[in-house]
Amino acid sequence: MKAILLHSVVACLLSLSALAQMQPFTLQDVRITSGPFKNAQEVDLTYILALNPDKLLAPYLIDAGLPVKAPRYGNWESSGLDGHIGGHYLSALAMMYASTGNAELKKRLDYMVDQLAQCQAKNGNGYVGGIPQGKVFWDRIHKGDIDGSSFGLNNTWVPLYNIHKLFAGLRDAYEYAGNQQAKKVLIGLGDWFVELIKPLSDEQIQQVLRTEHGGINETFADLYILTKDKKYLETAQRISHRAILEPLLAKQDKLTGLHANTQIPKVIGFEKIAMLTGKADWSEAAQYFWQNVSQTRSVAFGGNSVREHFNPTTDFSQVLRSNQGPETCNSFNMLRLSKALFLDKNEVSYLDFYERTLYNHILSSQHPEKGGFVYFTPIRPNHYRVYSQPETSMWCCVGSGIENHTKYGELIYSHSANDLFVNLFIPSTVNWTAKTIKLTQRTEFPYENQSELLVETTKPQEFALNIRYPKWAENFTILVNGKAQPVDANPASYMAVRRKWKSGDKVTVRFKTSTRLEQLPDGSNWAAFVNGPIVLAAKTSANDLTGLFADDSRMGHETKGKLYPLTSAYALVGDPATYLTQLKPANRLRFNLDSLTLQPFYEVHDARYQMYFQTFTKVAYDEQKARLKQQEAEALVLDASTVDKVNCGEQQPEVDHQYKGEKSDSGYDDEQFWRRTRSFITYQLQNKNRAGKYIDIRALDSIKPETVRFLVNEKPAEILLVEEKTIRLKADDNEAIRLKIIADTGTGTPRFNQIRLVTN
Structure with missing residues (x-):
């Protein structure tokens, strides 16, 4: 008897299921037999089995007051996001078990669910979670004590996002692997949450939802499907973020500057709620979002965002320059949205995007031999990616990464x-x-047609x-x-x-199939070679691959190697009609381009690479090269003198620098992020080798020292220079420097944009 009870919510949408034309097969029904996807599945299986369930369970046991059987993992699992990988692990175990039938996976899954049930029983109110000081935190929320920003709620790192992973993991344990205990724990957790937010007004709930919360609305829609209890569907609608939904309902693009992956799971929830309630406008909002992101915000391999945020649709220059290109979690969720819309609308365009992203981003985001998952995939020419390791890396893209390669059979x-x-x-x-x-x-x-x-x-x-x-x-x-x-x-x-x-x-x-050039969505002169659905790229060097396999440092997911000047990248120069004719076919989707060899991007690993190429006439090339050389020289000099920096108002940089604050908000104006406060904000800078001598702070408004105070390691900072919107402070001669900014008058600080610790 199959251990599948609910696979794909679309397949069992209560009485609505009979109306759906397109239905998925269960993962148990499909088996991958060979090729790169089969290899990726097997490599992921090895990684999943290398993780220790007891270490992943430790945050939950600690919170419940039960003895741990192994110390919790480090990295993000012990610095505020404790327990989030555990939720993803449940999903990965369930889906990989469904896809392979591996008995060890089922054994681990059942064990973890049983341990979580014991934590829930000990807590006594339906709650189970790994969030540090969770009981205190949730009690504050229940009482309406709410102080939230984009990623910090009451100075706790994205707690609803964290617990959403457990909701989803329990759902998947039941849906894909038939674990009945998981269903009981899930319903208990759902009931606890319903009671938690019952005293809150709609305004307070929307205030809570300012902080990243994953697809929490989707999981309550799933609970409705499981139980037919309308309170869950009502909750799903109540915890849908209106600040995102309402512009989408009006077909307004308000996405630029927003943290990208915060938004996508919300929209998956909008689509599922629409299917259950008949809210056609919510489904149209989801379609509008998908169209906007997939067609105007995504690069050739299907990914989107720079430094985790949506860049302007008219300017991809930041994406080209940054070592923090599209985030894998974004594509994980865009595939989930594409699948949901395809099954609902039966439109092949959703498959076109799904296929492109699956082959080029998802498949490329895991090392095909050593294992390990990629967080950022830069499109900056001559740059590279970093891979996780089981014992050191507990990033969000590891959580989604262990899931990515378990479910390749879902839509074949x-x-x-x-x-x-x-x-x-x-x-x-x-x-x-x-x-x-x-x-x-x-x-x-794609090696044969x-x-x-x-x-x-x-x-x-x-x-x-x-x-x-x-x-x-x-x-x-x-x-x-x-x-x-x-x-x-x-x-x-x-x-x-x-x-x-x-x-x-x-x-x-x-x-x-034929090879073509695809420009970036902004219409600039950068283009990628694409053959059929396969994006081609060239290995350019194996030099300076610092941190290729991540250590356990807080920012181990980012590359540490030098940025090579954009002017050193290969460019296509001459008559546009000759750009494609310069390619000389070799074999197995390889093409020679002068000294470069283009090949499927998912094959490119352990190397710097070039995916995007500038296209020029000869005259334009000479002019542009001179202009870029000057810009690059200035940028590289600044980077060379920078020991550490914070981009204020951007989610991950602030998390990486242990942001804390009160009465603070952030935003995005004139294509720049910012943060301000009416009380205080703090960041911790890392002064490696004590090389940093000065702290340079830049704002979007004038900085007036009489209205704002700066403390360095709790001591008044020595101000060395003030120039309108910038201020230079003397740095402390310590390895760690805590900068505190205080609004003296209570009227609010300027909008701070960037903080740099520099050598000169």
Whole structure:
């Protein structure tokens, strides 16, 4: 008997399920058989088994007052986000078990759920969590004591985001692996949360939701599906963030400057709530968001954001310059949104984006041999990525990373009441148990441009085999048992082959792909080479790969190697008609471009690389090179003198520097982030080798020392220079420097934009 009870919420939307045309298969029904996705699945399995469940459980046991069986992990798991990986781990165990049948995964999953149930029983009120001082924190929220910013709620690091991971993990443990105890713990946790927020007004709840909270609204929609209890659906709507929803309802783009991954899970919740309530406008809002992000904010490999925030749609220059390119968590959630919309709307455009992102971002975000997950994927030419390690790295992109490679079978196939759909060309099998049909797909795509589909059925039966005709496919042909079929479909649709199928029938799909240049969405002269759905990139160097495999430092997920000047990157110069003709095909999707070799980006590891190339006429090239050289020289000099820096108002930099504050808010104006306070804010700077001598503070408004005080390690700072919107302080000769900024008059400080600890 299958241990699957709910797989895919869309497949069991109560009485609404009968109306859904497109249905997913369970992960148990699909098996990946070979190729890079199979390898990625196996490498992820090794990583999952390398993690220690008792270490992941420690924060929950500590909070419940139970003895721990192993010390908790370090890194983010012991610096404020304690317990968040544990929730992701439940999901990864459940989905990998469903995808492989590995018994050890089920054993670990059942053990973890049982331990969490014991924590919940000890707490006595339905609560279970690993958040530091969780009981004190939640009691303050229950009483309406709320002081929140984008990532800090009552000076606690994204607590609702944290507990959302546990909600989702318990849901997945039941949904994918059939763990009944997980369902009980989940319902108990949900009931506790409903009671927690009952005294809060709608205004107070929206104040809480200012802080990143993951997809907490989605999980309460899931609880409604599980129980049919309307209080959960009412809660799901009540904890939907209106500040994000309302502009989307009005089809207004207010996303620039927002922390990107904070928003995507909320929108997944909007879509699920829409399906359950019939709120068509909420679904339209989700579609508008998806269209905006996927078409105007995403780079060639499907990722989005710079330094975790949405950049202006008209200017991707920050993305090109930064070593903190698109975040993998964003693509994890954009795939979830794409899947939900595809199953709801049955539109192939969602699959086009899903396929592009799956191959180029998700597949590339795990080291194919050593394992380890990527946080940032820079598009800056001649830069590189950092990979996690099981004992040192507990970032958000590790949590989503261990899930990413467990569920490759989720959308290769789908079905309607009577017909079968082939959505992706990945070697695999699918068992449609209800119809006693098995389909085996044999392909080496993208290294060969064909796929064979073999039908097995207990008896001849009629149905339509719908094969996706991708928008990138050329000369698309289909043969059934060697006989060509008339192709009466267009790209970005399905080609339906309806007949009475019998065991042994073979369908052959053939097509051609070509290489093209895709510009960045801002229309600038930067472009990437793309063959079919595959983004190509070139290894440029194996030098200066500092921190390639992360240590346990707070910012180990960021590259530490030098930034090579943009002017040293390879550029395409001359007549635009020659840019593509310069490529010389080699083999297995490799192309020679002078001294460079372009290959699928997901194959590029352990190296600096170039994905985007500037395109110039000869005259424009000479002018631009001189201008860029000057800009780069100034930027590199500043970076060389910088020991540490904080970008105020940006989520991760502030977390990395232990931000704390009261009566503080942050924002984004004139394409710059900021933070101000009517009380105080503090940051901790790392003064490596005690090299930093000065603290330079930049604001978007005039800095008036008579209205704001600065403390360095609790002592009044010596002000060396004030120039309108900048101020220089003398640094303390310590390895750690705590900077405190106090609003003296209570009227509020300027909007501080950046703090740098510099050598000169």
